[in-house]
Every structure is written in structure tokens, then in C-alpha cells.
Amino acid sequence: MPSKKSVAPTPALTAEQFKTSVVKHLRTTLGTYEEKASKQAWNKALAAAINEFVFEGVSRTRKTHANVGARAVHYLSLEFLMGRLMSNNLQNLGLYSVAEEALKSLGLEIADVLEEEPDMALGNGGLGRLAACFIDSMATLSIPAVGYGIHYEHGLFRQEFHKGRQVERPDQWREFGNPWEICRPESAQVIKLYGYVETVYEQGKLSKVWHPGRTIRAIPWDIPVVGYGGQNVNVLRLWESRADKFFDWDVFNSGGYVDAYSESVEAETISKVLYPNDETDAGKELRLIQQYFFSAASIADVMRRYKAANGEDLANFAKLNAMQLNDTHPAIAIPELMRVLVDEENFAWDEAWAMTRETFSYTNHTLLPEALEKWSLKLIEKVLPRHMEIILEINSRFLTQEVETMWPGNNDIKRKLSIVEEGAEQMIRMGNLSVIGSHTVNGVAQIHSDLVKKDLFPEFDALWPNKFVNVTNGITPRRWMKACNPRLSALIEQHIDTDWPRYLEKLTGLKPLADDQAFQDSFMAVKHENKVDFVKEIKTLTGVDVSADAIFDVQIKRLHEYKRQHLNLLHIMALYRRVLIDPNYDMHPRVFIFGAKAAPGYKIAKEIIFAINKVAEKINNDRRINDKIKVVFLPNYRVSLAEKLIPAADVSEQISLAGKEASGTGNMKLALNGAITIGTMDGANIEIAEEAGSDNVVIFGMEVDDVVALKNKGYHPADYYRSNEELKAVLDWLEGDFFTPGEPGLLAEVKRNLVESDPFMVLPDFESYCEAHQKIDALYRDKKAWAKAAILNTASLAKFNSDRSIQDYAQNIWHVKGVEAKS
Template identity: 60%
Template sequence: MPAIKKKKTAKKAATKAASTFAIDTSVELFKARIEENLIHSLARDTTTATPRDWWLATCHALNDRILERYIATQGVHNDNNVRRVYYLSLEYLMGRLMENNLVNCGMFEIAEQALSELGMDLRDIGDAEVDMGLGNGGLGRLAACFLDSLATLDYPAIGYGIHYEFGLFRQEFINGRQMERPDNWLASGNPWHIIRPEYQVRVPIYGHVEYKNDDKGDWHPAWVGAKEIIGVPWDIPIVGYGAKTVNFLRLWESRASTEFDLEAFNRGGYTEAVREKAISETISKVLYPNDATESGKELRLVQQYFFVTCSLHDIIRRYKKSNKGWGDFPEKVAMQLNDTHPAIAVAELMRILCDEEKLDWDDAWTTCRKVFSYTNHTLLPEALEKWSVPLFEKVLPRHLQIIYEINRRFLEDEVEAKWPGDGKKKMELSIIEEGTPKMIRMAYLAVVGSHTVNGVAALHTELLKAHLFNTFDNLYPGKIQNKTNGITPRRFLKACNPELSALIDKTVGDDWPTDLDKLKGLTKVAGDAKFQKEFMKIKRDNKVVLAEIIEKDCGIKVSPDALFDVQIKRLHEYKRQHLNLLHILTRYREILQNPNGDFVPRVVIFGAKAAPGYVLAKEIIFAINKVAEKINNDERVGDKLKVVFLPNYRVSLAERIVPAADLSEQISTAGKEASGTGNMKLALNGALTIGTLDGANVEIGEEVGDDNIFIFGLTVGEVDQLRASGYNSYNYYNSNENLKAVLDWLSSDYFTPGNPNALSATRKSLLDGGDPFLVCADYQAYCDAQKKVDDAFRDTAKWAEMAIMNTACVGKFSSDRTIHEYAKEIWDLEAVTE
């Protein structure tokens, strides 16, 4: 979609700053800015400054120019009253911003040289930056990639989320067990965000509904007796590649409407004086509070409503500055619900339009459906959010009424029209799920209240239409469409793998970061011995860096000449880290039984966090760590096999692992992984995928070709057939000697001397627990595929060619392509240039 140039009526200073940004970037000038910020912002000189001081000074020096560009961009958007997309997400896994912003601003080499002349190393000071604690897994990382692409492609966009004081948690291992520590990412401040107290929003929660007469004598519901909290926004500029457009992410911090009870303090009630403040600030305190308790569930619901209502009021405030009435609202506003977390926005917009703006129901509902679209991220029914009606009535009583009314009209008008008199269909599609207690299906509210629903990979979308939302697909033909996920190549190749990026520049030109299909030019040199040597030297150099991190963080020495086998993702049964563990045990057993065998040396690397309340996931981590401890200290094994579980997996760690990976483990049960994005990052950096035909693996296989990927295991259809026939994991256990041996090994005290049952939880889940994700069924196929991996790795020229082909052929998985599709097919959004 071509960019549309808009009139320039922004402030002259901002426009001038925008036009001079690119040329005002000499090494000498940037050095001067760094030194100036050391003195004037941090009260340091070059002899007393710490690495963190240097990092802050560099960030401030860069931010001076970013903010000028940000003002210019927003001036053009505001002056031209453009249509914007508003991305609502509970997570943004941003990682570190300094290196990424330097790359996007075209300033990386200048900053690197400036710091070198000042006696500092850019990479070293970059390690002073703490990853932003705003997200957890793939959903949050995807949101961050989308923000990058929206700015790079000049689409007017604002992200909305929560300004968490603490991230998910900082993971440590103590005697092999995961321990959660507070992730206080803001403890030492953050140079990238800007507080905007003038845009604060008052948020009501709790209370009850009464009916009152209006000034025309009509009865209307009124939400009364509500407690108020304040939402204060913090903005993080989002720099597009080339720094032409700088959008922003607005994050809401919760504060008390009454800061301090001076009377209570004066009478000695010091705790009482700040009690209200502490309770209100809890809302934005922690990403994903544990919802194993009722109070945890309540806090999560309050979090979701808090950020949604703050965001909606902010969107409406911005709209009203340049527009009158509500007729143009759908023309100026597109809102994307990233999963079900912001689905309460449907009911909240209806409340605002009906209760506060006095629109009639039909006009409000038409407006609502025109502005919302919804992305589904899961095929697991248990992962679709539901809230109990009693909880909703306590926290959001007016919204409960609105949801009941939405549901009544939906069932009576739309479902009845399609299936007259079919009570079963009404029960199946009802937003309210019958039971004790009744539950509100938030995914159904999002589907009913949106004009478009999308899945995130071709297979995922087809399965949504065939299973999870099948009846909705019949009711709304064409409403569910696919938008295969993508990743930003700026961060996940150009920034994190600069040596490979330079080689690609030399080979196909330097414009590939915004046109990833240009990488196809590498197919011409995939078989060239000289290019293979250069490509694999870069891979080995990256492995050396990762080996140093492993030794530093885990105390384990590994060889960079071994095959680096990587599984980095959230710890969940369906992602099947325990299938990987079974193969490790199988390999270990083979080495012990055949000590003189010809084994390909392998380092198996894990990175994953388990949710604090997910007991079995934490037991799998414990099992992996105890097995690793035994193997890594077994002299009989040596360098033939090492197992490493890197603690506290995060974006900045992924940026070191991804360029070093040889093999990418994408081994979820077919039909369970919606898409995956780690598979894309690893393939882009020349890792070969071993995976099932699940999620985006299917499309990666189509792009790179069957000869350059290792596919194994049951297909979606075969999974369904196996379950229908009555799956029994004991059948596989009893008929496969190796599987039986390694599972029984887990029940011995071999890995936990004196405590034979310490690792039995994993074994029990696979045998007595029914093996819900068919680990035993796919075990042999997985082991066979791993032997093919070994054979391929032995042929160094062939492996190099396969690795290069992976980098060359995954241009489809740029988040730029994904965002272009959203903009054209869902948001009706045009690019805007100055």
C-alpha cells in the first residue's frame, strides 16, 4: 500500500528537526552529546562514570533526536486528523531498546565509534540495560514486533497497555528448582519513557447499579457508589526503521484518587493513611498476578478493565479534539484486541456510548462493531478467558448488565434468524455459559463485538473455523480470516546478528531490512563453498559468544564446534519440553552403552519460564535440570552431550541464543501451537527446524522446502484419529524398549540419589496422567528425526547449504508483511508520510 503524503502544518521546530535528523549524526557531535548528558543529566565526568552512566548518557543523547522526530510525526498525524489503529494488548515484550533504536535510527556505527573514541565498548555498556518487564511470551513479543513494523511502514498507530512496576518474575534455579524473584525492572529508572500526567483518566470499579430518572422523565441505569482510581500514562516512543515515523506506546500506571489521609496520619494511623494508595497502586504492580486464588482472579479482571477504560477514554479524547459527533468515529478509529485480555473493551465502549454519550443502543452497537477487530492466539479451549458472573457483578456491575443485553439481542436477533427455534445452538453460542457459577466467555464477546476475527497461522485459522469457532464461522461466513504472524528483521537479524547482516548486505544489498524477500538472493550462493565458509564462521563466532554466557551463568563449559540444539519458549506441556528430555535421556543411554560410538557432539539448550502456579511445568524444569546435572558431570560422556538450562529467559538473552543456534526445536503436539514466532527468528538466523506440522512450522516448511527442515510426528488429522480411537500411552510404553527404559529411569534415584520419586511427576503425567499431548506417541518419530539431524550435521557443506537456505527463504515471516495485511484487509489503514 503506497504511503499518502499529508499536508505539513506541524510546528516549525519539529519539522526542522525531522528534516535534519539524518545529517546531524557525526561521530564528533554524538560524542559531544554523550559527554554533555554525562555532566548535565547524570553529574558525572568520563573518569567517574559507571557503565550504567555511559549507557544512560548514550540513551539520552539518542533520545534527544528521537523526541524531535516523535513531535514531528505526531504533529503531522494530529494536523491531518488521520485514521489511526489502536493496538490493545496486556503484554509488550520490548526487551532492551538502546541497540534497537540505534539500528532503526541509522546510528549504530556512529555510536559505536563515538563510544570507542571515549574508551567504551557499545556492547558492554548495552548490558547495563534491563529488559522492560512488560510482557511474558510470544503474544507480547509479537505486539512489540508489530509496533516496530507499524512505525517502519509509516502507519499511524498507538499501542496501549499497562505500566507494570514488576515484570512476570526473575527466574533463578536453586537445586534445580525454579524460584521466582521480583523483576523490578524500574528500580534504577528508565530513560525511554515519558510521564503524561495531563492525560490521566479516572477509573470507576465496584459499586452497584441503580435506576434513576433523567431530565426527560425516563428511567436509566446509573452506576453508583463506585470506587475511583487514577490511570496515569507513560509514553515510550517507537522508532521506525530509518526514523521517518516515530509512533508511541502508552502504558497506564494506577494511582489512588486520594493520595494520602493526613487526618489518619496525624492521629497515629500511619498504615491506614496510605492504605488506599497502596491498594490502588497494586493494579499496575505486577504482570500476570497468580490467579490460582479468588483475589488473584479479581486483580486480573481489574487490571484488564483498568487499562481498557483508560485507553478508550484516551482514544475518545483524541477523537473529540478534531471531530464533532460520533458519525466519523469508525472512520478515524480502528481498535485491535490482542487476545481476549482487552475484550472487556466491547462492553466498556457500549457503556460510554450509551450511558455517558447518550447514544441509543443500535447506533452504539453499530459503532462498536465497526471499530473492533480481534486476534485469537490459542487453540486450547482452557486458555480462552472466562470470568464468573458473581465476580463480574462485584467488580463491574454495569458491564454485566450490558453483556447480558448484548447476549440477549445476539441470540434473539442473529442466532434465531439463522437457526430458528434451535435452543442447542443458542446455548452453544451464548456469551453466558450456563453452570455453577455462570461464566462469561470473553472470546465470544470479542467475536460478537468485532467486525473481523483473525488467526495467526494458516493451520491455526483453519482449525479455528473447523473446531473452536466453527458455529461462529457458519453464522458469520468470511468473518474469520488468517494473518500469519511475523517478526521484525531489524531486531532479530540486523541488530542481534550484525556480522551476518553485514555479509547479507555485501551479497544482496542493504535494503533487505524493509524488504525481507530480498534474502532470496542468497539462494544463488547457498552452494558456494566460499560463502558457506563465511556464513558458518559467523555462526561459530556467535556460538563462542553463547558458550561464554553459558559458562558465566551456568558454570558449564561447552564446545562451539558441537551442534547447538535450542528450545526457547514458555514452559508448557503442549510445547513438549519433556519430549526433548526423553530424547536427551535416550541419547545419554546410548552413549553409556556404546562409549566408543561415533556421536555428533551436541549441546541442548533450554530457555523457559513456567507460570508460578503451573506445578507440572515446574516439575519438568526440575527434571531437566537434575538430568543435566548428572550428564554434565559424567566423565564417560565428556563433550558428546551437554545440557544447559539458561535461567531467566528474556529478549536480550534470546538475542544471543538465536544467532548461535544450529537446530530449532518446534515440537508441539500438532494442532496445539497457534503459530510460534521463535521458529521464525531461529530460521532467519540460519537454524534448521526440527518440528511437527503445527502452527507456522507448516508454512516455514513450504518456504524452505522439505530438504531443509526435519518434520516428524503425527499430523492434526492423525492426532484426532488417535484420540477418537482411545489413546493409551501405556501401549507405546510397553511396546518400545527405549521409551520404557528412559521413563523408568526417571523413577529411579539415578539422577536424585536417595530420592527415587523426585522426578516421577513427569513420568506419571505421561502414563497415569493420560499423556494429554501425545508425547509417547511421537517419541519414536522424534528420535528418528534426531538421527537424521546427526547425519546432516556430519556433512558440513550440506548443513551449511541448508542453513543458508533457511535464512534465504523465510522472507514471508517479516512482521512488515503481516502488518501490511492487517492494514489492507482489517484496519483499512493508509500509510502517512510527512
């Protein structure tokens, strides 16, 4: 890794020079002029001026890596939730203040120009945003790396609310082009699908030949990833699908004007939408094809670059290439690399398998069984016939050679560890394939990694005791404080070195100031100013008036039952009921802020959104409670909205059922920006409490062992419903028409879910959760104690820097070193 020299970026040119560059691009690249240009045109001109540095950095970095021949990392992820790039690129290049001054001299506010950029919403939530933070850190640490994914035409859907219900709309993030990307058609790959496998005997040797029924072209688009300081610029390579035979002239000329494009349309569907609905057989097939498409294209690309640098001899392939599977989505890459090595490069099976295992490592992101992917054996056999043969061979050798050696004659363990799950329909367990085909498997928080070994893969851990490790997740402080919270960043830089965004441990220098009254006042003044700004955002997005003097209580994450937004809802309803019963009920005014999208086919999640919106509508318009409670559900939650909200948050809701959240990264972003965590002992909450101090977070609810004990005892949610008068009252509210006048029962599905099944044990934690909120209320009223806790959260979060995460990967899993690009 680079030595700890100061890497705070310095401007490469003056504001006047930058202004000249922007105006030049406005005229020569955009074909317009200052008096006529729209904000969108200014945005593109600004991007073009920035790209003079960005693409020069790409060339410099590529040349350096090609000359050095160091081991490279290939990060395979179906999601990259990049958000907007302009502000981040400006910060990492040291040009933000220069650009701000240049635009001001042109009569423009940089914030207005930045707003014109659409989010690159090529991900669903934490996993995709983590991938984005990681590739930022790889560039910052000078690690030779390429991120690989899909160039979706439509990212995660744009969310709207219609009468309180979620409605999904297309997200057309590239509608007006993307100035940060460049197409590389010279690196296109041809991907095979369907067909059949022929067994060939030649000169006494057996070989397999896959005759595809269809081929598709994978076209790469490169998006530069600028490291902090701007010296190193890596690449995110996203694959777009196109027909191998683009257009049928004969069909067109005979009058089949639409049919002539049918192959093109069918091929382009692969990269059309992030996460197609896989409730149908066609949806499942498309999802599998997506995963294979980008995995195969990426491996072909890695192989192409290896041969260009090293020739046809693949002896050092595994030594020079590390491939990280971000969850099970790219697991099909394991049999694909085996296919390439055995069928195309003529390696013997054992040698190819050793190379494959040396190349791959796997990050597990979940303990939820439904999130560990399984594919129908028949579906894989149909779409990827050669891969099904390879998977079965991998499985057979694994069971007969490794499992049988460890547990001779134990068929129960063989059934559990087999890649093939037997049942009414044979299924392929992609989690088992990922573990078997990788040299290292990591969880993403210490408790999660422990549970992966103890509960999820205990036999695999017994078989390979050194395979499972922990790498706690992290976030990039460049985006998640320096760029999104400039007021706090400026305050911090008055007291510690300006290169803290690279060396986040320098934030510990703020700890002695946690009791300093002047610093507390300045810190809380920054928080209040951020809240004042967000009050306007809330009004614009929802029409609801809120006060910046209230506690901003924030839960922002994907809408899923295990994240328990409905526990938050029950507490809000309980508070509302208390105030209705006693108008003098003593509480500090609170604004509850939600941001979340539910998967289109996830019925109960969408019912929870509807319930929150209907409860909010009632509370926000009830004058009896004197604005003590406000509830807002922000539509279309995304990275750019999070960047505005997180600096304004007072309370960070991290309330998943213990043992269900692998790590979380929203908890890190909020705590880094001075929010107090209210949470369970789950995921990275545990480590945040350890780092910030247990007095500076508010923990509630069951721990993992308690959850297990209650399940083993036999959990009956109706018992909790009947035994707690307040809980029963608020749940009964959902069954009537109090929140849906004239339409009783519209919210009853949420009550039924909780009282009849409650799979994530909301009801047992309700009482403890309410008590925890009373602690939050009391702490907030003690201004000095709250300010100290908030400051200590900010000062203690160095561990959760994605740079530290990537250093752990680099040293303990990938065995790579940084190679700083030369000018």
C-alpha cells in the same frame, strides 16, 4: 503504504558530534564526568543523546497525524515484551556505528554499555513479543498507531534455580528509572469500579447511571517506538494505577501512619505485577480489574483525542478509530465502549452497537480451551455492575435476533454460542464476547486460522462466513537479525541492498549463493563465531563448559506441556543411555540448550524444569560419555538473552503437539538466523517448510488428523510405554534415584504425568522424534548440505516479516494507510 524507495537510515551526525552530545549529557543530565562515570551512567548519557532524535521524532509524527486526520490503530494488549530498546533505537536511527565509534574514542565498548540496560519484560512470551514486533512495524510503515498496555512495576519474574528448581524473584526493571519513557499526567483518566447501577426515567426516556464504589487514576507513560529510518516515531502508552485520593491527612495526624496510605497501596497494586496468581478469588478479582483498568483508560484516551481533533460529534468515531484486541485480555473493552456510547454519549443501542462492531477486531492466539478466558458472572457483577448488564443485553439481542434467525428453535446452538456459560456457576465466555463484538477475527497461522473456524468457532463461522481470516505472524528483522546478528547482517550486505531490513524479500537474492562454496564457508564461519561468543555466555550463566564445534540444539519458549520440552528431555535421556551402553555410539557432539520460564502455579511445568536440570547435572559430569552430550538450562530466559542465543543456534526445536501451537515466532527468528527447524506440522512450522523447502527442515510426528484419530480411538499412553523398550527404560529412570542420588522418586511426577495421562501425546511421537534427530545428525555431518539448508532458511523467510503481517492487518482488517511524518 510508502513506496519502495531505499529507507536504509543514514547517520544524522558524525561520531565526533555524537561523542560531544554523550559527554554533554554525562555532565549536565547525569551530573558526573568522564573519569568518575560508571557504565550505568554512560548508558544513561548515551540514552539521553539518542533521545534528542527520538522525542523530536515523536513530536514530528504526532503533529503530522493531527494535521492529516487519518484513521488510527489502537493496539490493546496486556503484554508488551519489549526487551532492551537502546540497540534497536540506534539501528533504526542509523546511529549504531556512529555511537560505537564515539564510545570507543572514550575508551568504552558499546556492548558493555548496552549490557547495563534492563529488559522491559512486560510480557510472558510469544504474545507479548509479537505485540512489540507489531508496534515496531506500524512505526516503520508510517501507520498512525498507539499501543496500549499496563505500566507494570514488576515485569515477568526473574528466574533463578535453587537445587534445580525454579525460584521466582521480583523483576525490578525500573529500579534505576527508564530513560525511554515520559509521564503524561495531563492525559490521566479516572477509572470506576464496584458500586451499583441506578435506573433513571426522565422525560419518558430510560437511562442508566453507574455510581462507583471506588475510583482509580490511570496515569499514562509514553515509550517512543522508533520506525526503521527514524522518520516515524509512534508511542506505546502504558497505564500506571494510582489512588484517586492519594493521602488521608486526618488519618495520618491521628496516628494511622500506615492506614493513611492504604488506599494508595491498594490502587497501585493494579499495575504492580504482570499476571498476578489467579488461583485465589482475590487474584482473579485483581486480574479482571487489571484488564478493565487498561481497557477503560485506553478507550477514554482514544475518545479524548478524537474530540480534541473532531469536536463532540462522534459520527465518524468508528471510521477514524480501529481497535485491535490482542487475545481476549482486553475483551472487556467491548462493553466499555458500549457503556460510553450509550450512557455518556446518549446513543441509541443499535447505533452504538454498530459503531462498536465497526471499531473492534480480535486476534485469537490459542486453541487451548483453558486459554480462552472465562470470568464468573458474579465477579463481573461485583466489580463492573454496569458492564454485566451490557454483556447480558448484548447476549440477549445476539441470541434472539441473529442466532434465532439462523437456527430457529435450536437451543443447543444457542447454549454453545451464548456469552453466558450455564453450569454450577455462570461464567462469561470472553472468547465468544470478542467474536460477537468484532467485525473481523483472525488466527495467526494458516493452519491455526483453519482450526479456529473448523474446531473452535464453527457455528460463528457459519453465521458470519466472512468474519474469520488469517494473518500469519511475523517478526521484525531489524531486531531479530540486523541488531542481534551483526556479523550475518554484514555478510548479507556484501551481496544484496542495504535496505533489506525494510524489504525482507530482498533476502531471496541469497538463494543463488546457497551452493556457492565461498559463501557457504563465510556463512558457517559467522555461525561458528556466534557460537564461540555464546560458549562464554553459557559458562558465565551456568558454569558448564561446552564446545562451539558441537551442534547447538535450542528450545527456547515458555515452559508448557503442549510445547513438549519433556519430549526433548526423553530424547536426551535416550541418547545418554545409548552412549552408556555403547561408548563408541556414533553421534556428533550435541549441546542441548533450554530457555524457559514456568508460570509460578504450574506444578508439572516446574517439575519438568527440575527434571531437565537434574538430568543435565548428571550428564554434564559423567566422564564416561566423553562430552558427546551437554545439557544447559539457561536461567532467566528473556529477550536480551534470546538476542545472544538465536544467532548461535544450529537446530530449532519446534515440537508442539500438532494443532496446539497457534503460530510461534521463535521458529521464525531461529530460521531467519540460519537454524534448521526440527518440528511437527503445527503452527507456522508448516509455512516455514513451504517457504524454505521441505528438504531444509526436518518434520516428524503426528499431524492434526492423526491426533484427532488417536483421541477418538482412545489414547492409552501406557501402551506406548510398555511397547517401546528404550522409552520404558528412560521413563523408569525418572522413578529411581539415578539422577537424584539417595533421593528416589524426585522426578517420578514427570513419569506419572506421561504414563497415566500424557495430555499432549508425547509418547506416540517419541520414536518419530528420535528418528528425526538421526536425520539432523546425518545432515550436520554433510557440511555442504547443512550450509545450503541453513542459507536457504535465511533466504526464504521474507514472508515472516512483521511488516508483511501489519500490511495484511492494515489492508484487510483495519483499512488504514501509512502517513509519513513530515520534518
